[in-house]
């Protein structure tokens with residue numbers, strides 16, 4: 001801090017320092033009031049002789065960020081009585097202090113999804129304005145004060161840097177020259193922290209990814225568990241642990257999007273522009289898949305009814321009714337019924353739940369006959385589990401379909417179920433359905449394919465060349481071509497491309513064209529007959 005020797009006066013220019021809000025390496029933050037206007041601000045104060053004059057840098061970056069959502073306003077800046085100050089919009093607590101106060105081992109998935117959506121959007125804004133943050137951490141993300149308490153603000157631009165030359169508009173060059181590390185121990189990317197690389201947009205993204213995984217992991221990321229390194233050997237040890245940690249292991253048990261996001265950040269090239277929208281949507285879809293609101297509004301503390309404890313399994317969320325059944329059976333297992341070993345062994349519990357579920361599905365399918373599983377005409381909002389259940393029923397139906405007309409009907413229903421609640425994700429259940437559909441289309445032994453198409457089946461005519469472009473383009477091309485496919489095999493090949501490329505996107509998001517393709521596929525099946 002370096003403030004011990006020199007006492008900060010109570011008034012700097014017209015600002016009356018009221019209360020210390022926090023302090024860091026390079027200075028202190030006070031709540032301060034303007035003595036004439038009574039305006040209250042956060043005054044960031046730093047000794048003008050400080051060896052690391054970050055206020056001077058921040059003063060330079062703040063103007064570039066003004067007006068952006070989640071970027072604090074800078075009201076004034078100056079030097080008074082040997083102190084450099086910035087009068088910044090007063091904001092609320094940091095994510096670090098909220099999380100610490102919650103005393104939870106990990107943060108709930110709903111909150112983390114909101115943080116993810118907002119922080120990726122903040123980076124998008126900063127990067128679009130030519131700046132890197134370079135010090136992403138929980139203490140540098142703060143919530144606003146009412147009425148902006150659901151917005152997360154980025155603060156502390158003392159380490160920020162322009163990556164676009166304002167005159168030439170060129171990206172800064174990469175370099176292999178040895179450089180001092182700038183960033184923080186916990187979340188700076190492996191490339192910057194452990195390999196000494198020049199930071200670029202990808203590293204801000206990776207830092208956000210590491211922070212999200214940290215929040216979802218009980219006890220946090222493995223390299224933070226020994227505390228802040230105080231010596232060089234300790235720092236080296238931390239770097240070794242960080243470098244050795246595989247993304248797969250770090251993200252074990254978390255929804256796939258976190259792993260995909262980290263992998264994506266690490267694979268970006270030095271100058272590559274990240275696809276921010278894709279990831280904002282990806283995190284929104286995880287929220288949707290888990291039954292949370294899809295808005296990015298950060299509600300703290302998290303509403304109790306919808307806040308599952310992290311880490312969240314990659315498996316689909318359980319139906320609340322199934323949970324009840326599970327709990328009921330668990331309770332029954334603990335009831336003493338004389339010597340009868342009724343569910344006394346906990347292994348039985350899982351088995352009993354599975355059996356009950358299987359029976360429930362079978363009853364539902366068998367008793368309903370040809371129910372229209374996709375009907376949403378009651379206007380109800382279907383939860384993820386209702387949707388999953390419907391997809392599972394359709395999965396069975398598709399395996400049983402005996403001709404193209406039946407297949408076409410099932411695919412139509414499939415698209416309608418997928419679209420329930422404006423769904424956009426190719427969920428696990430949907431993927432299961434598509435695998436069976438693919439098998440039906442590609443395997444002639446399943447049912448007789450018309451002889452007239454056999455010439456085309458062998459070379460897969462109608463399928464598209466290998467997809468190299470964006471998923472969006474691919475879906476558009478598939479949608480346009482599906483009506484011309486001349487065989488089931490050709491449709492199967494197209495479906496294969498559709499699922500492969502949709503799965504490549506971390507978010508497994510189905511575009512409008514993707515839906516168009518599936519609808520076209522149902523129509524084409526009916527036409528081929």
Ligand SMILES: Nc1ncnc2c1ncn2[C@@H]1O[C@H](COP(=O)(O)OP(=O)(O)OP(=O)(O)O)[C@@H](O)[C@H]1O
Pocket residue numbers: 021022023024025026027028029042044054072088089090091092093094139140142155156158
């Ligand atoms: N505008 C603000 N409104 C309210 N509190 C703030 C504001 N800016 C900062 N703070 C509080 O002060 C803390 C330190 O702020 P900041 O990170 O900007 O200072 P710093 O000296 O650069 O810190 P460090 O060197 O540790 O990164 C924050 O974690 C936050 O709690």
